[in-house]
Amino acid sequence: MTAPAVRHIRLVTEIPGPRSRALLARRDAAVVAGLGRATPIAIASGQGALVTDVDGNTLIDFVSGIGTLAVGHCPPEVVQAIQAQAEQLIHLSALVGTYEPYVALCERLNALAPISEPCKTLLSNSGAEGVENAIKFARAATGRPAIIVFDGAYHGRTLLTLSLTSRTYFKKKFGPFAPEIYRAPFPYAYRMGMSEAEAVEQCWAAFERMQIAGVDPETVAAVLIEPVQGEGGFIPVPVEFMRRLREFCTRNGSLLIVDEVQSGFGRTGTLFAIEQFGVEPDIIVAAKSIAAGMPLAATIGRARIMDCAHYGGVGGTYGGNPLACVAALATIDLIERERLLERAKVIGQQIRARFEPLLTDDSLDPLVGDVRGLGAMIGIELVKDRRKRTPAAAEEVLAILGRALERGVLAMRAGLYVNCIRLLVPLVITDDQLDEGLEVLIGAMRH
Ligand SMILES: Cc1ncc(COP(=O)(O)O)c(C=O)c1O
Structure with missing residues (x-):
C-alpha cells in the first residue's frame, strides 16, 4: 500500500x-x-x-450529510445560484403563486426520470415528505389503501413513514402506527446465508403467500421499495426480484414506487439506481443529493397518476422553495458537467x-x-x-x-x-x- x-x-x-x-x-x-x-x-x-x-x-x-452531498460541500456554482436567488426572491410558496425555478426544476426532473411516458413532479422539503406524497398519489390514483413494504426498509420518521420503516428501534414508543401497511421479507442474501438466486426464490414465495394470507392484492395501491436499502445495510435489490415486483404491479393494477432518497442523484453511477434494473417505476422519490444540502424532495411520476390527487390536496408552505430549486438546478448541471x-x-x-x-x-x-x-x-x-x-x-x-x-x-x-x-x-x-x-x-x- x-x-x-x-x-x-x-x-x-x-x-x-x-x-x-x-x-x-x-x-x-x-x-x-x-x-x-x-x-x-x-x-x-x-x-x-x-x-x-x-x-x-x-x-x-465519508458521510456527505448522510448522502446529501454528491457534489460535495459548498460547490461554488450552487453557492452562487443560492446567493443570486436570495437577492431576488427567498420565498413565495407555490401554493400562493408561481416562480420560474420551481417550474424549471420540475420540467428538468420530468425529462430525466427513467419513465417512458409524460411525467409530472411535486416538490417538498424532506425525503419523508416526498415518500408521504408518493403514497397519497398512489392511493388517489388507485382508490386502494394497502401499501407493501419490506423488512429492513427505511422511509423516514414522520408518523406515516415511520409506519413504513422497519427497524423497531426507531419506532419504540411512537405508535400506534398507520394501518394498511404490509411488510414482506427482503432478499438479503448474505444474512439469509444463501445465494442471491435462492434468496429471491424464498422471498418471492413469501410474497406470493402474503397475497393469500396477508393482504388481498386487489387492495394494494403500491409496492414501495428502495432499489438499494440504505439504513437497512446498503443492500441492492436483486434485479430479478425487482422485475417480479414490476410484473406483480402491472398484473395487479398496483403502482411501483421507488424510494431513491438515498440511492438517487448519482450515488450509484446512474442518476437513479432504478435505471440499472431494467424496469420502469411508476413513481420515484428523490431527495438528499438533489440539492447539495438544501432541503428539497421530489416526487416524480407518470402524469396520469400524479394528476389524480384532487386540487389543493397536496403541497405545503415551503415545498420547492426558490433557494432549494436553484440549488437543485445547479446541482444537476454540476453532475452533468463533472461527469x-x-x-x-x-x-x-x-x-x-x-x-x-x-x-x-x-x-x-x-x-x-x-x-x-x-x-x-x-x-x-x-x-x-x-x-x-x-x-x-x-x-x-x-x-x-x-x-x-x-x-x-x-x-x-x-x-x-x-x-x-x-x-x-x-x-x-x-x-x-x-x-x-x-x-x-x-x-x-x-x-
Ligand atoms: C431511503 C430513504 N427514504 C427516506 C428517508 C427520509 O428522508 P429525510 O430524512 O429527508 O426525511 C431517508 C433518509 O435517510 C432514506 O434513506
Missing part, C-alpha cells in the same frame, strides 16, 4: 477538541435528547470532501478494491463478512464469525468509527444490527483524499 501523495487530514487538537466539547454541552442542554448524533464533533465549514471543525481540525467526510455518474462508478471500484481483500483477512476483529452495494453506495458488513455470519456487536462497529474520527475520517454505521459501515463519499472527492480516508478507516479496523 503506497502512502497518498498529499495529506488532507490536519489535526491540531484531540477529537473532539475543546470547542466541539463546549458546543456539544450547549447542544445537550438546549436540544432534545432524542435527536441522535453520529459523532461528537462540531463542524464550522466544508469544502468538497473536507470539513473543518470548530477547533480548526480538517477531516475527510459525476462515471466518477461514482470509479469511486465504487476503488472502495471495493480496498475492502474486498479484507474478506479473507482473519487478523481483523470484527471480521469483514460482506462488501456490497451499487456504484459508490458501498456497505461493509462486519461479523464475529464468517461461517455463521453472526453480526458484529454495535459497540465494536461504533468503536471503529470512533477511532476513524479521532484520526480524521467521518464515517457512519448502517444495518438493522448496526454492524455495517456505510460509505457515502462526496463524488467530487479526489483520488488522494479517497485513498487517505480509506487508509485511515481500514487502519481503524485494525485498531
Whole structure:
C-alpha cells in the first residue's frame, strides 16, 4: 500500500477538541435528547470532501450529510445560484403563486426520470415528505389503501413513514402506527446465508403467500421499495426480484414506487439506481443529493397518476422553495458537467478494491463478512464469525468509527444490527483524499 501523495487530514487538537466539547454541552442542554448524533464533533465549514471543525481540525467526510452531498460541500456554482436567488426572491410558496425555478426544476426532473411516458413532479422539503406524497398519489390514483413494504426498509420518521420503516428501534414508543401497511421479507442474501438466486426464490414465495394470507392484492395501491436499502445495510435489490415486483404491479393494477432518497442523484453511477434494473417505476422519490444540502424532495411520476390527487390536496408552505430549486438546478448541471455518474462508478471500484481483500483477512476483529452495494453506495458488513455470519456487536462497529474520527475520517454505521459501515463519499472527492480516508478507516479496523 503506497502512502497518498498529499495529506488532507490536519489535526491540531484531540477529537473532539475543546470547542466541539463546549458546543456539544450547549447542544445537550438546549436540544432534545432524542435527536441522535453520529459523532461528537462540531463542524464550522466544508469544502468538497473536507470539513473543518470548530477547533480548526480538517477531516475527510465519508458521510456527505448522510448522502446529501454528491457534489460535495459548498460547490461554488450552487453557492452562487443560492446567493443570486436570495437577492431576488427567498420565498413565495407555490401554493400562493408561481416562480420560474420551481417550474424549471420540475420540467428538468420530468425529462430525466427513467419513465417512458409524460411525467409530472411535486416538490417538498424532506425525503419523508416526498415518500408521504408518493403514497397519497398512489392511493388517489388507485382508490386502494394497502401499501407493501419490506423488512429492513427505511422511509423516514414522520408518523406515516415511520409506519413504513422497519427497524423497531426507531419506532419504540411512537405508535400506534398507520394501518394498511404490509411488510414482506427482503432478499438479503448474505444474512439469509444463501445465494442471491435462492434468496429471491424464498422471498418471492413469501410474497406470493402474503397475497393469500396477508393482504388481498386487489387492495394494494403500491409496492414501495428502495432499489438499494440504505439504513437497512446498503443492500441492492436483486434485479430479478425487482422485475417480479414490476410484473406483480402491472398484473395487479398496483403502482411501483421507488424510494431513491438515498440511492438517487448519482450515488450509484446512474442518476437513479432504478435505471440499472431494467424496469420502469411508476413513481420515484428523490431527495438528499438533489440539492447539495438544501432541503428539497421530489416526487416524480407518470402524469396520469400524479394528476389524480384532487386540487389543493397536496403541497405545503415551503415545498420547492426558490433557494432549494436553484440549488437543485445547479446541482444537476454540476453532475452533468463533472461527469459525476462515471466518477461514482470509479469511486465504487476503488472502495471495493480496498475492502474486498479484507474478506479473507482473519487478523481483523470484527471480521469483514460482506462488501456490497451499487456504484459508490458501498456497505461493509462486519461479523464475529464468517461461517455463521453472526453480526458484529454495535459497540465494536461504533468503536471503529470512533477511532476513524479521532484520526480524521467521518464515517457512519448502517444495518438493522448496526454492524455495517456505510460509505457515502462526496463524488467530487479526489483520488488522494479517497485513498487517505480509506487508509485511515481500514487502519481503524485494525485498531
Ligand atoms: C431511503 C430513504 N427514504 C427516506 C428517508 C427520509 O428522508 P429525510 O430524512 O429527508 O426525511 C431517508 C433518509 O435517510 C432514506 O434513506
